[in-house]
Amino acid sequence: MKTLCSHTPLPDKSATGPTVGDIFREYGPAFRSSNRLHPRQHKVMYDIEHCRRGEFGTHWEICDTCGHLKKGYNSCRNRHCPGCK
Ligand SMILES: [Zn+2]
Ligand SMILES: [Zn+2]
Numbered sequence: 716m717k718t719l720c721s722h723t724p725l726p727d728k729s730a731t732g733p734t735v736g737d738i739f740r741e742y743g744p745a746f747r748s749s750n751r752l753h754p755r756q757h758k759v760m761y762d763i764e765h766c767r768r769g770e771f772g773t774h775w776e777i778c779d780t781c782g783h784l785k786k787g788y789n790s791c792r793n794r795h796c797p798g799c800k
Contacts, residue, residue: 735797739764762791766798 733741739760747757765771771789778785790799 736763736766736768759793759795762793763796763798766791766793766796 739746743760743764747760752760767788767790769788771791774787774789776785776787777783790796792799794800
């Protein structure tokens, strides 16, 4: 089995802490049921929750150091998404 390219290490979850997407995925259902959200707000939450998780398609990324090819997940491109600014 091929190991992941060492030049493009995956972010360490324990070191970076939860992302807004993680928080939305965990508390989103409770938040939705206790707040009356505008359809547009639902869309924003959906986009952030599914950002870079394969929901918006995939692409290939090439490491500029060694040329190693790896699969990348497309971002949601929602301007409200903290990961897509
Ligand atoms: Zn590399
Ligand atoms: Zn995003």
